[in-house]
Amino acid sequence: MCDTIVATQKATADGSVILAKNSDREANEAQLLKYIAKRSWGNDTTVQCTYATIPQVKETNEIFISKPFWMWGCEMGANTHGLAIGNEAVFTKEPYEKKGLLGMDLIRLSLERCKNAYDALMLTTELIEQYGQGGNAGMAHKLFYHNSFIFADSSCAYVLETANRHWVAIKVDGIRSISNGLTIEEEFTFASKGIEDYALKKGYLKKGDIFNFKKCFSDTLYTYFSRCADRQLRTTACASKNSGTITPQSMFALLRDHGNDDMQLPPDKTSMGSVCMHASLLPTRPSQSVAAFVAHLRDNIPAFWATGSSGTCTSVFMPFYLIGKDIDYFPAKETSTYSPESYWWIHEKIHRYAIFKWDYFQKTIAPSIISIENEFMMKENELFKKKNTATQKYFDFSKLCVEKVLMLNEKWEKELKSAPYSNTKLSFTLFWNSQTKKAMIPL
Secondary structure, three states, X not given: OOEEEEEOHHHXXXXXXXXXXXXXXXXXXXXXXXXXXOEEOOOOOEEEOOOOEEEOOOEEOOEEEEEEOXXXXXXXXXXXXXXEEEEEEEOEOOOOEOOOEOHHHHHHHHXXXXXXXXXXXXXXXXXXXXXXXXXXXXOOOOOOOEEEEEEEOOOOEEEEEEEOOEEEEEEOOOEEEEOOOOOOOOOOOEEOOOHHHHHHHHOOOOOOOOOOHHHHHEOHHHHHHOOHHHHHHHHHHHHHHOOOOEOHHHHHHHHOOOOOOOOOOOHHHOOOOOOOOOOEOOOOEOOEEEEEEEEEEXXXXXXXXXXXXXXXXXXXXXXXXXXXXXXXXXXXXXOOOOOOOOHHHHHHHHHHHHOOOHHHHHHHHHHHHHHHHHHHHHHHHHHHHOOOOOHHHHHHHHHHHHHHHHHHHHHHHHHHHHOOOOOOOHHHHHHHHHHHHHHOOOO
16 A cells, blocks of 8 residues: 655745655565666567566667565656656455556556656556556465556656556646546546446446546545545645645655644554554554655756655655766665665665564654754755756765765664664554564564
């Protein structure tokens, strides 16, 4: 389960477009930050996506993505043209293809092939109409779903919602949030051909009624239990409070939200309705926020802030830039169990200490995380205000930020290891003890 939100020019402090997403997946499902350089391909080549093989294009863009370690596609990402995309699982009445394109494949294909949000919207709808959506999107547990997307660039954003090969899309004006349910109803900007006739034929729409995409195509049961309505209301409300003054930092805070205005609830007291989600046995919540991403889509040198780690409330957002240089400069190794060669797993030790030593973490380390992000943001703003086009300066700054976070992780791990435990629910403790054993994390 995930949440994606976008703020267009009139809602942000600097008149830019800002896209933010928490990726919620299985607790041990490492999600890696991956840089992929621009590349030319030969004629008549193909690309093997997670399950489907499709024709390759002659040239693919330079991209920066956050991807589950085991699949070809990505949960979120951006490209060198300043296009950023995030997706959501949605549950509909339409069938799931056994070997179609995953929503994550569609994001990567659009980032590799498109220059702006409109082109990405058009390509994605073309691909789902041709190949359908499907294949198991779960790592250890089977999970089939369709997808909604937000496509954003420096000038505009679109929401696309789908029911396999059928779809509607709307242009965003201000703030728009999507979660794990359909949200587009009677008003939309684009739609797949003959969608109303199809809905009538299938019995989703009664003759004489006004076509409502959400009402016609949504699977009510799965949508209800995902608690998506609660999360979408929360993200929209939080963003709306800052409308006109939204910054990347306010998006960081939104993605860390535990659903309480007065204080940050302990992880064991959160739920499927929390934006920053923490998995547990009871009440059943299999999903965990395993990575977060905020794209600050300025006209000149956009900044991509990513955690590359699980537990958004315990993570540091670091700045990255797509400037023709390889930004794979911190540990990343594709693995399903603990590896000291992977930043995701390095931080996971901190995350798993923090959720059981929450009082200490909140008082001591959480303020340090905000402080270091404020420092990064201040220096980033200074760099950008100088209108510096020397991309090496951005590269060096980004690398220094990552190196500093790696050093802080070592320090915080030592502190948390000796810190006192907080009282936590038994079901929460049992769940995480089991996951830690499976992942062979040396705590």
